[in-house]
Amino acid sequence: MLKQIEGSHAVAEAVALCRPEVICAYPISPQTHIVEGLGEMVKAGELSPCEFINVESEFAAMSVAIGASAAGARAYTATASQGLLFMTEAVFNAAGMGLPIVMTVANRAIGAPINIWNDHTDSMSQRDCGWIQLFAETNQEALDLHIQAFRLAEELSLPVMVCMDGFILTHAYERVDMPTQEQVDAFLPPFEPRQVLDPQDPVSMGAMVGPEAFTEVRYLAHVKQMQALDLIPGWAEEFRKAFGRDSGGLMHQYRMEDADTVVVALGSVLGTIKDTVDGLREKGHRIGVLGITCFRPWPTSALRAALERARKVSVVEKAFGVGLGGIVSANVRTSYSGSLDDVFTVIAGLGGRPITRESLARAFTEVEQGTSAPLVFLDLNRAAVDRALARERESRRSGPIAEALLRDVGLVTAQLR
């Protein structure tokens, strides 16, 4: 059914259609509307049987989900930013134990400096924790990915993180096609756990493992993620047949035929990138877009095949490895057969900075023309940075960085006007 609703509410409804049995909630912007929506459904008796638990921290949220999942219940939670970091120890634990929890991450920057706006630093910080990570491009895809996520998680006995851009998606009112309960039930079978705490068949879970078996247990986690790479495209196809939409899969390609330059990105910025590329195409640029939906497991061979003809690759990223550069770019380089120098990084949208078509077009054109630096921070206020560096040279006690920079930026804007 077509509906004009907020992204968070669309996700809440989709999660409800997946019949979760235990939901844990702890508030953090921009995730709040999702769990509020679910809480209301449980309270009203529309989502039943389901336990909605208001926990005391994100660490508890993930831990309650761990206990619930281990006891055989379909468990769900949602978080963002500081919340994801606060639960990190339990996030790794859920993956290590192979518990099929599904979690929405409403992507938001990480402090300090504290910032509530969107970027991908939160999810990227957990990229190696053993969860499957799927990134939604639109609200429709966000809701669809949740339905696929539960199936994937439970089939493989692995947790799945569905990442959607905070505010840009979570708070946007858009038209979505909400599936029916029958459709979802037909796609998502009931949860049959591989391991369960059951007095009839007592098992120990989470035992101490030493060097004699640790490598094997970890390797099996890798094997499972590789199995996900095989399953995801087929299930996206099955989903397309059942629901009539292309959602999910490993990646989406856009105007890639004959493209010399390929832009790689994740999440909602793909919309702006596609518009930018349309504009460039009109001017005769041979440029295409590769949107990565499945970031973990990393789709190495699919990506290598897709980038086979690309002469230049421009990776637009909403996070970066401090002291290194691009995170997604580093991953792309593992799957690119051309010269690694032809993979360029554009860091954009940090802490919610708008990513404009104009700036993107400039960045892509520089990549095409070979004039781009390997690592570009889009729309960086160089003057403000220089002033901060100068302050540090001039005075030992130069004071708190962010606060001084904020003052400078305020001044700069005043001067500009």
Added chain:
Amino acid sequence: MSFQPVKFYQTGTFTVGNRLLPDGERSVQSTVRRHNSLNSGHRACQGCGEALGARYAIDAAMEVTGGQLIAANATGCLEVFSTPYPETSWQVPWIHSLFGNTAAVATGIAAALRVKGREDVRVVAQGGDGGTTDIGFGCLSGMFERNDDVLYICYDNGAYMNTGVQRSSATPPAARTATTAAVGSTPGNTFGQGKDLPAIAMAHGIPYVATATVSELRDLEAKVRRAMEFRGARYLHILVPCPLGWGHDSSLTIRMARLAHESGIFPVFEAENGEVTGVAKIRRQVPVEEYLKPQKRYAHLFSPRPNEDVIRRIQAQADRNIRRYRLLQDS
């Protein structure tokens, strides 16, 4: 059902042993029906109070639930010594997740059971004093506050034993640990610090809070049974001497626990809905020296010369407990 005539009488004490009791009142450990939830073969030190406490507590919970029990366990000695991969001593469905989240994991299990209509299956969570009073305190308080249907058992040996005897907020004053060395002008742990977790649990107004020691195992079992009569959050704090961390002979575990009770150092009581409903009386108060002396963690209080002042302060704390909980027989 036949019963072994077990010799359990603890000579020289006022403790009544099994063989003087009617069958129905005997320890679950004395019957051939006992569950052996924490089976033999684990790697605890000889004389480990925690192993003993856990064996009795979980067996009692198994007995009263007819084996319909799931246990969540914090990181710590109990977890490590019971599950050296690929072996496990646990004969109950058992999960270890992390050091600080056991109460929350148990909440999740209880939620899953409720949603599946399996409320006949009960949930216990267990951890050491560090896992309970320090790192797991947030999750524990949350579980209490929501009144989740979990019995949480803390095995208090007064330090982080598994990592080599470091101070926790349950370490008693003056005790030597690896991080409160017996050196300087005030050797050992500082006075005026630490948490009284049973009191904090009571302040949450949860249905049932109790303390116990491994010297009174029938009392311990009775408290587990009583705890299982309630729904909602329950807390059992068991004093479990640790020969390694306390530095006493491994044959003295029971004696140390008994002296902790009989000196007033560790008050043994029960509370329902925030009100004390019963205390284990002391028939003859023993001076704290008797409890302190056999333990190397207090050796600096007695040599090279007795530290009368510190011993007096410890005695004053014991006396205060005795007054506060009316522990003496005639009070």
